[in-house]
Amino acid sequence: MLNERSITVSQDCAECPIRHRAVCARCESDELERLEEIKYYRKFEAGQTVIWSGDRMDFVGSVVSGIATLTQTMEDGRTQMVGLLLPSDFVGRPGRASAAYDVVATTDLVMCCFRKSPFEEMMRQTPHIAQRLLEMTLDELDAAREWMLVLGRKTAREKIASLLSIIARRDASINMRAASSTVTFDLPLTREAMADYLGLTLETVSRQVSALKKDGVIELEGKRHVTVPDMTRLLDEAGDDSDGGMFA
Amino acid sequence: MLNERSITVSQDCAECPIRHRAVCARCESDELERLEEIKYYRKFEAGQTVIWSGDRMDFVGSVVSGIATLTQTMEDGRTQMVGLLLPSDFVGRPGRASAAYDVVATTDLVMCCFRKSPFEEMMRQTPHIAQRLLEMTLDELDAAREWMLVLGRKTAREKIASLLSIIARRDASINMRAASSTVTFDLPLTREAMADYLGLTLETVSRQVSALKKDGVIELEGKRHVTVPDMTRLLDEAGDDSDGGMFA
DNA sequence: CGGTACTCTTGATCTGGGTCAATGTTCCAA
DNA sequence: TTGGAACATTGACCCAGATCAAGAGTACCG
Known part of the structure; x- marks a missing residue:
C-alpha cells in the first residue's frame, strides 16, 4: 500500500517481472521457474470486485497494472478504505483462509496470482x-500507521493534501519535469473513494479540492487531471514534517 | 499491537518464555540457545520513553510485562497513538536503522531485547x-487497519466502546467469571492517552466514559477500574459486527 | 438528438465534538 | 494538614465538517 518500492524491472523474467521482483527480490532462476508453474493472471474491469470480505481466498498475488482498493464496511454502510493497491503491491495473506477486506478494482486491473497452498509450500x-514478504508487510504497516495519523488528527484540507501528496509522489519519477518541482498526474479515485479513504464525506472532499485550487496549491484540468505547481507547498499543506517521511 | 496471540508458556525456556515463543514459535533448543546469547533485559518506569522517533535503534525486542505505546507527533504537537504494546508484542524492525515512532512506557515495563545485527543474522x-515474524506483522497490520475504521468512521461513543472492548477482551481469559459475560479490568491508560489513541480530546473521552456509565454499559470504581456487566452490550455500542472480529 | 445515469459542485443549515474555563479528586511531599 | 501537581469531570459556547438539497457537467446509449 502506497510505498515507494524501487522495483526495477529485471530482464531475466520478462513475462511478469514486477510480480517476481515483488515476491522474490533476488530472482534466482529456479525459484522463478517454480513461481512460474503456480502463477496465473486475472483481469478485472473498473468497478469489479476482486473478492468480498469473508470469502474463501485460495490465492495470493500482486497488482501488475491498475489500481485496487481495500475497504471495510460496517453493517450500517459506513465504509473506510484501509489500503490502496498500486502496481507491485501484494494482496493476500499466507496462512489465512478468507479475505479480511473487500478488494475492488477502481480502474481496469491485472493481477498476477499464485495458488495459495503451493505458494505457502x-x-x-x-x-x-x-x-521479502516480511519487508513488504512492514512497509505496509508503516503506511497504515502513517495513515492513522491522517485519519485521527488532520483537518479535511490536510487530509486532501496528504492524499494528493502520496499520489503525486508515486508518479513523481515518471512525470516530474527535471529541475522543477512541478508534478502532473491523474486522480485514480472518484471523490467518493477519496472520501472513503480520508474518513470524510464526498461533499467535503469536493469543497476542499476546490479550495486548494482557488488558493493555487493545485491546478485542475477537468475533474481528474491534477497539476501541482509546487510540491513543497502541497507537502506543507499536508502538515508533513518537511521532507515528508510519509510513505517512505 | 493488540492481537490475541495465544502464547503458551513453554517449560523448556523457563527464564524468558514469552519472548522466545513470540520470536520463535517452534522453540527448538539450539535456536533458543542462540537467542539466549544475544538477549538482554531492559526495565523502564511508568512515563519513561523507551526510544524517540528518529533515534538510532540497534535492538529489537518484545514486551515481557507492562504496557508501552507507539505514538507519532506533528510539529504543532498534535499526537496520534498508532499502537499499544502489550506483553508478547514485538517492537522494532529488522532492516531499519532508526525508530519510526516514539515508544513510551505507560506502566512499569520490562522488555526483552536482542541486539539487532546478530538477530538479523x-x-x-x-x-x-x-x-513467525511475518505472521505477527500481518496480525499487526490487520489490527492497524481495523483501527483505521475506528478513527475514520466511528463516533466518539463507538470509539470509546471499541477501545474498552479490546482491553476487556484481552483480559477476558484472566478475569471473566465462568458462564457470565461480566468482565473486570483496570484501564492502563490515562484519559489523555485514550484520546490520543482514539483521535479525540481528553474532554470528549471523559464525557463519553461518563455517558456509558450513566447508561449502564460500564461500571466504574475510581477512575480506572472498569466492570463491564454485559460484553455483548459493549460490543454492540462499539458497532462491531456481532462476533467482533476486531483484533482477532 | 434527447434521455438517463453518473459524478461533481455549490449552497444552506445543523450538530458532534472541539475549545476554553472552572471545579473536583487523589495522592504525595513538606 | 496543607499545599500543590497530576489527573479527571463538567459546563458553556463555537466551528469544521456532516447533512440535506439543488443543480451542473459529462458520457453513453437508443
Whole structure:
C-alpha cells in the first residue's frame, strides 16, 4: 500500500517481472521457474470486485497494472478504505483462509496470482521469500500507521493534501519535469473513494479540492487531471514534517 | 499491537518464555540457545520513553510485562497513538536503522531485547523466525487497519466502546467469571492517552466514559477500574459486527 | 438528438465534538 | 494538614465538517 518500492524491472523474467521482483527480490532462476508453474493472471474491469470480505481466498498475488482498493464496511454502510493497491503491491495473506477486506478494482486491473497452498509450500522452502514478504508487510504497516495519523488528527484540507501528496509522489519519477518541482498526474479515485479513504464525506472532499485550487496549491484540468505547481507547498499543506517521511 | 496471540508458556525456556515463543514459535533448543546469547533485559518506569522517533535503534525486542505505546507527533504537537504494546508484542524492525515512532512506557515495563545485527543474522539462518515474524506483522497490520475504521468512521461513543472492548477482551481469559459475560479490568491508560489513541480530546473521552456509565454499559470504581456487566452490550455500542472480529 | 445515469459542485443549515474555563479528586511531599 | 501537581469531570459556547438539497457537467446509449 502506497510505498515507494524501487522495483526495477529485471530482464531475466520478462513475462511478469514486477510480480517476481515483488515476491522474490533476488530472482534466482529456479525459484522463478517454480513461481512460474503456480502463477496465473486475472483481469478485472473498473468497478469489479476482486473478492468480498469473508470469502474463501485460495490465492495470493500482486497488482501488475491498475489500481485496487481495500475497504471495510460496517453493517450500517459506513465504509473506510484501509489500503490502496498500486502496481507491485501484494494482496493476500499466507496462512489465512478468507479475505479480511473487500478488494475492488477502481480502474481496469491485472493481477498476477499464485495458488495459495503451493505458494505457502514454496515459502517454507525458500527462506528469502518470507523475508521479502516480511519487508513488504512492514512497509505496509508503516503506511497504515502513517495513515492513522491522517485519519485521527488532520483537518479535511490536510487530509486532501496528504492524499494528493502520496499520489503525486508515486508518479513523481515518471512525470516530474527535471529541475522543477512541478508534478502532473491523474486522480485514480472518484471523490467518493477519496472520501472513503480520508474518513470524510464526498461533499467535503469536493469543497476542499476546490479550495486548494482557488488558493493555487493545485491546478485542475477537468475533474481528474491534477497539476501541482509546487510540491513543497502541497507537502506543507499536508502538515508533513518537511521532507515528508510519509510513505517512505 | 493488540492481537490475541495465544502464547503458551513453554517449560523448556523457563527464564524468558514469552519472548522466545513470540520470536520463535517452534522453540527448538539450539535456536533458543542462540537467542539466549544475544538477549538482554531492559526495565523502564511508568512515563519513561523507551526510544524517540528518529533515534538510532540497534535492538529489537518484545514486551515481557507492562504496557508501552507507539505514538507519532506533528510539529504543532498534535499526537496520534498508532499502537499499544502489550506483553508478547514485538517492537522494532529488522532492516531499519532508526525508530519510526516514539515508544513510551505507560506502566512499569520490562522488555526483552536482542541486539539487532546478530538477530538479523540469525533470522537469515533460521527461516521460521522470519515466518513467525511475518505472521505477527500481518496480525499487526490487520489490527492497524481495523483501527483505521475506528478513527475514520466511528463516533466518539463507538470509539470509546471499541477501545474498552479490546482491553476487556484481552483480559477476558484472566478475569471473566465462568458462564457470565461480566468482565473486570483496570484501564492502563490515562484519559489523555485514550484520546490520543482514539483521535479525540481528553474532554470528549471523559464525557463519553461518563455517558456509558450513566447508561449502564460500564461500571466504574475510581477512575480506572472498569466492570463491564454485559460484553455483548459493549460490543454492540462499539458497532462491531456481532462476533467482533476486531483484533482477532 | 434527447434521455438517463453518473459524478461533481455549490449552497444552506445543523450538530458532534472541539475549545476554553472552572471545579473536583487523589495522592504525595513538606 | 496543607499545599500543590497530576489527573479527571463538567459546563458553556463555537466551528469544521456532516447533512440535506439543488443543480451542473459529462458520457453513453437508443
